[in-house]
Amino acid sequence: MLLRIPKRHAHRHKRHPLGGAPLFVFGLQKYAVFATKGFVQNLQYRASHLVNSVASAVFGLIYIHIWLAVTPPEGFGDYTARTMVYYVAFNQTILWLTQFGVRVHLKVSEAVRSGNIGSELVRPVDYFGYRVSQEMGSQTYSLLFRGLPVGLILSFVGYYFPARAVTWLWTFIALALAGYVFVVIQYMVGISAFWTQEIRTLTWVSLTLAYGMGGASMPLEVLPPLLEKVARLSPFACLAFYPARIYLELSDPDVIWFALFWAVSLTMLARYLTRLARRVLEVSGG
Amino acid sequence: MDRPAILAQQLEKTYNIPKKLTGKMARLRQLVSREVHSIRAVDNVSFSVQEGEFVGYIGPNGAGKSTTVKMLAGILHPTSGKLLVNGLCPANQRQQLAWHIGVVFGQRTQLWWDLPTRDSFELLAAMYEVSRQQYSAWLERFEQMLGLHEFLDVPVRRLSLGQRMRADLAAALLHRPALLLLDEPTIGLDVIAKNRIREFLRYVNAEERVTIVLTSHDLRDIEQLCKRVMVIDHGNLVFDGSMSRLRQQAALPTTLKVRYLSMPEHLYPGTHMGCGTSAQGILRVLSIEPESTSVSVQFDRNQVSAAEALARMHMFGEIVDISMEEPLIEQVIRRLLEPEGKAGLLG
Amino acid sequence: MNPHNTSLFCRALRLYVKLVGASVRSRMQYPFDFIASLLIQAVMVLYDFVLIAVILWRFTSIASWDIYEVGALYAVSRLGFGLYRLFCNELDRFEAYIVRGEFDSMLVRPWPSLLTLLSRNLDLGRMSWIVQGIGVMAVCLPALLRRGSLDMWGALMLLACSVLSLALFAAVGLATASAAFWIVRIEELQVFTVHAPGTASLYPLDIYPGWLRNLLLTVLPVGVGNYIPCVYLLGKGGSWLNLVVPPVWAAICLLAAYRLWRLAETRYHSTGS
Numbered sequence: 001m002l003l004r005i006p007k008r009h010a011h012r013h014k015r016h017p018l019g020g021a022p023l024f025v026f027g028l029q030k031y032a033v034f035a036t037k038g039f040v041q042n043l044q045y046r047a048s049h050l051v052n053s054v055a056s057a058v059f060g061l062i063y064i065h066i067w068l069a070v071t072p073p074e075g076f077g078d079y080t081a082r083t084m085v086y087y088v089a090f091n092q093t094i095l096w097l098t099q100f101g102v103r104v105h106l107k108v109s110e111a112v113r114s115g116n117i118g119s120e121l122v123r124p125v126d127y128f129g130y131r132v133s134q135e136m137g138s139q140t141y142s143l144l145f146r147g148l149p150v151g152l153i154l155s156f157v158g159y160y161f162p163a164r165a166v167t168w169l170w171t172f173i174a175l176a177l178a179g180y181v182f183v184v185i186q187y188m189v190g191i192s193a194f195w196t197q198e199i200r201t202l203t204w205v206s207l208t209l210a211y212g213m214g215g216a217s218m219p220l221e222v223l224p225p226l227l228e229k230v231a232r233l234s235p236f237a238c239l240a241f242y243p244a245r246i247y248l249e250l251s252d253p254d255v256i257w258f259a260l261f262w263a264v265s266l267t268m269l270a271r272y273l274t275r276l277a278r279r280v281l282e283v284s285g286g
Numbered sequence: 287m288d289r290p291a292i293l294a295q296q297l298e299k300t301y302n303i304p305k306k307l308t309g310k311m312a313r314l315r316q317l318v319s320r321e322v323h324s325i326r327a328v329d330n331v332s333f334s335v336q337e338g339e340f341v342g343y344i345g346p347n348g349a350g351k352s353t354t355v356k357m358l359a360g361i362l363h364p365t366s367g368k369l370l371v372n373g374l375c376p377a378n379q380r381q382q383l384a385w386h387i388g389v390v391f392g393q394r395t396q397l398w399w400d401l402p403t404r405d406s407f408e409l410l411a412a413m414y415e416v417s418r419q420q421y422s423a424w425l426e427r428f429e430q431m432l433g434l435h436e437f438l439d440v441p442v443r444r445l446s447l448g449q450r451m452r453a454d455l456a457a458a459l460l461h462r463p464a465l466l467l468l469d470e471p472t473i474g475l476d477v478i479a480k481n482r483i484r485e486f487l488r489y490v491n492a493e494e495r496v497t498i499v500l501t502s503h504d505l506r507d508i509e510q511l512c513k514r515v516m517v518i519d520h521g522n523l524v525f526d527g528s529m530s531r532l533r534q535q536a537a538l539p540t541t542l543k544v545r546y547l548s549m550p551e552h553l554y555p556g557t558h559m560g561c562g563t564s565a566q567g568i569l570r571v572l573s574i575e576p577e578s579t580s581v582s583v584q585f586d587r588n589q590v591s592a593a594e595a596l597a598r599m600h601m602f603g604e605i606v607d608i609s610m611e612e613p614l615i616e617q618v619i620r621r622l623l624e625p626e627g628k629a630g631l632l633g
Numbered sequence: 634m635n636p637h638n639t640s641l642f643c644r645a646l647r648l649y650v651k652l653v654g655a656s657v658r659s660r661m662q663y664p665f666d667f668i669a670s671l672l673i674q675a676v677m678v679l680y681d682f683v684l685i686a687v688i689l690w691r692f693t694s695i696a697s698w699d700i701y702e703v704g705a706l707y708a709v710s711r712l713g714f715g716l717y718r719l720f721c722n723e724l725d726r727f728e729a730y731i732v733r734g735e736f737d738s739m740l741v742r743p744w745p746s747l748l749t750l751l752s753r754n755l756d757l758g759r760m761s762w763i764v765q766g767i768g769v770m771a772v773c774l775p776a777l778l779r780r781g782s783l784d785m786w787g788a789l790m791l792l793a794c795s796v797l798s799l800a801l802f803a804a805v806g807l808a809t810a811s812a813a814f815w816i817v818r819i820e821e822l823q824v825f826t827v828h829a830p831g832t833a834s835l836y837p838l839d840i841y842p843g844w845l846r847n848l849l850l851t852v853l854p855v856g857v858g859n860y861i862p863c864v865y866l867l868g869k870g871g872s873w874l875n876l877v878v879p880p881v882w883a884a885i886c887l888l889a890a891y892r893l894w895r896l897a898e899t900r901y902h903s904t905g906s
């Protein structure tokens with residue numbers, strides 16, 4: 001890939017959709033390539049994913065009825081029984097984004113275990129960026145091919161449609177951040193394979209935290225007050241709770257700043273860990 | 287007992303594979319379609335095996351070897367025909383028969399994967415209700431012969447292929463079965479391991495009087511062990527007789543490829559030359575490759591030994607490299623099925 | 634080598650116990666791995682538990698079943714499921730046998746294939762569900778006894794229901810495993826027949842719409858093992874029939890599942906893998 005374009009050849013790139021743009025755009029383009037690859041890889045399993053989605057919808061149905069039974073008639077905080085149904089339905093739809101669809105921790109820890117990580121880290125591409133963008137392509141697939149069917153099925157039971165058009169935009173941004181934050185967390189779980197064998201435990205811990213404190217199973221207000229406060233401030237809240245509240249138009253989109261904060265902080269942490277890992281590799285020689 | 291160990295009469299095994307549909311809504315139509323096409327894996331096969339025989343059962347891939355073995359064990363039920371093993375019908379009396387037979391599948395182990403080998407043996411002893419004394423006697427006998435003591439305490443999953451096969455063989459004989467069925471037991475093994483297994487099988491058949499049916503891809507296995515061979519091709523039994531008759535009828539030619547330091551002259555494809563002590567010993571030049579200074583010759587192993595052939599070729603120049611190719615089962619079959627007029631090696 | 638005169642059942646039982654012992658020993662080969670897997674299971678089990686624990690803490694009752702009553706219901710279902718995963722682990726994993734052609738090895742032994750299959754491996758790592766079930770039961774039963782909702786006899790009956798639950802899970806698991814002979818890939822089917830009904834049965838069936846409740850009481854009868862008996866035992870209605878019908882239904886389901894398995898086996902004998 002050309003990194004330096006002599007001035008006199010710059011006009012040649014006008015045909016390219018990105019034009020004779022500065023080189024960081026070319027840099028970004030490769031992430032799009034990785035994301036596309038992550039997306040396409042999933043297509044072959046479409047049929048079994050559809051079955052999974054039906055199963056997910058069935059579980060959604062079960063949870064919906066639990067909440068219908070449990071919510072007191074006067075409602076609970078911001079939530080009426082109806083709102084709870086919408087909450088559950090929305091979260092079941094995006095569940096694949098933030099729970100089981102993500103595999104990056106497996107891929108990274110497997111690379112460490114097999115030793116392939118050595119050759120992967122040596123590549124001239126930013127390892128963190130490579131893994132994260134690939135996974136986000138996979139997440140986009142999950143949203144479309146696994147989440148959407150769940151939403152369609154559950155819409156027979158009850159689904160919320162935002163009153164304001166702009167809500168869709170904010171929701172999309174919130175979801176993009178949610179997906180990103182989760183991938184970064186799972187990436188860190190994966191890269192910790194450099195220092196520990198207990199990847200499976202860490203994975204389950206992170207999934208349980210995401211599920212319990214993320215609001216995927218219930219609105220955070222249900223939790224005991226102390227736990228609720230901690231959960232609200234944790235990165236996990238961005239995974240399900242805040243996107244759901246934005247979508248249901250119960251919260252202002254201001255919470256997106258919160259998600260952004262976590263996205264940036266976790267990115268810095270993850271990149272730091274990657275640097276440490278590189279150093280471990282250099283010292284021990286893989 | 288005069289009853290044959292195995293009696294098969296007009297055995298047939300037909301599989302009905304659903305026809306693959308194409309065209310509009312193929313997948314949907316496939317679900318409700320009842321169209322099938324039949325595959326005759328075993329077609330009108332009849333034979334009888336006496337007690338104590340060592341029979342080889344060979345054929346190309348997909349010929350029906352494994353299917354027959356599975357029918358003998360009771361895993362598969364024949365579509366038609368009569369089958370008696372040890373006087374029992376495998377299809378109806380599978381469990382009863384299982385007490386009297388041992389089966390070894392080459393590609394899969396039947397031992398417990400995570401347990402030490404010894405534990406697998408003890409479990410099988412429990413399964414087949416083998417008494418303590420019997421078990422100790424068996425272990426004593428086979429421990430040395432198969433070198434089991436090397437790995438008795440190693441988990442099965444950490445055994446090499448050769449060790450695992452030895453363990454599987456020993457395990458199959460734990461309960462002193464009258465009949466041993468072996469499906470490709472030497473597949474993937476190196477020469478030394480193969481020889482060890484062959485030695486063992488020879489002993490078991492001769493001394494313990496165990497009837498053995500051996501299927502294999504490797505003709506050398508059959509050559510060395512079996513006095514009687516059955517050849518199956520596309521479900522049909524095309525040959526059932528002694529090994530020597532098979533050699534005569536199929537005349538298995540071996541190909542020897544020799545690379546010289548410099549290309550010898552006067553050697554052309556089709557050249558015949560006398561070789562060895564036998565009057566019928568002939569080497570026939572198959573092909574020459576001047577670019578690689580190689581010459582390929584064919585000869586009949588029954589008339590000419592490999593050493594003799596090599597010695598003869600050495601007369602043409604200094605040999606740098608050699609390689610030998612044994613005939614494939616497919617070639618043997620083809621040779622068997624050829625009309626009478628073309629019988630004989632060099633016709 | 635020839636079968637003795639002891640009853641076939643006794644011999645089969647003796648064999649099963651010996652083979653189970655081997656599975657246990659095999660697991661103990663790697664003690665650290667075993668402990669690690671137990672810990673992971675504990676976390677997994679927590680995953681499911683979190684939801685119901687928080688709900689009960691916050692709302693104190695579900696459809697007029699209070700916290701201890703729901704707890705008892707939950708514990709019975711969990712115990713049943715845990716016992717199922719412990720004893721019938723190979724049924725749960727049966728897809729692998731078909732895919733890898735390992736079922737043949739089951740047919741070479743002088744015992745019914747089901748016995749050979751189930752005794753191959755007892756997964757002790759599945760204890761976490763059982764531990765959770767026992768833990769919850771240990772909290773709820775005494776409370777119910779103290780309150781007078783249950784007497785000793787009732788408490789014993791409740792405990793016995795976990796066996797009932799096991800039987801129902803086993804029936805469903807066996808039927809689903811039999812399906813593998815036809816459709817091979819049963820892992821997703823298992824979600825619909827075993828896991829979803831299992832989760833649903835953790836909660837009182839009152840909360841579900843009629844059609845779902847009926848489904849969970851008939852075709853996917855996992856709910857019969859805990860809900861029906863509990864309704865009677867905890868004084869929510871029903872009659873002594875609630876204690877008689879479930880075992881009968883469980884027996885019927887087991888028999889039906891076994892028939893299906895034999896049918897599947899026959900099919901295997903004629904078509905192979």
